[in-house]
Amino acid sequence: METKVGSTDLSNANTALNALATIVRAFKALLDSVAVQRPVGAMAMAMSSVTPAPSHAQVHQALRVLGVTA
Numbered sequence: 001m002e003t004k005v006g007s008t009d010l011s012n013a014n015t016a017l018n019a020l021a022t023i024v025r026a027f028k029a030l031l032d033s034v035a036v037q038r039p040v041g042a043m044a045m046a047m048s049s050v051t052p053a054p055s056h057a058q059v060h061q062a063l064r065v066l067g068v069t070a
Contacts, residue, residue, distance in 0.1 A: 015065055022054050022062035029053030 005013075029052065054062070063069075 019062035019065035022058050023066070025052075025054050026059050026062075 033053075
């Protein structure tokens with residue numbers, strides 16, 4: 001059985017997915033910044049490609065898209 005998804009629903013899902021990816025990048029950048037301050041063995045090698053953090057505005061917009069309010 002094939003299920004069709006409306007274009008509006010698909011667009012909303014893609015928007016939410018992109019917003020969630022922005023939040024994940026923000027957390028990854030935060031974790032990377034802590035790990036870079038205290039490099040240890042293999043962790044130091046893994047930190048050679050630090051994830052760039054999204055801007056404050058990007059994070060704020062992503063949170064709004066996901067319905068998070070502060």
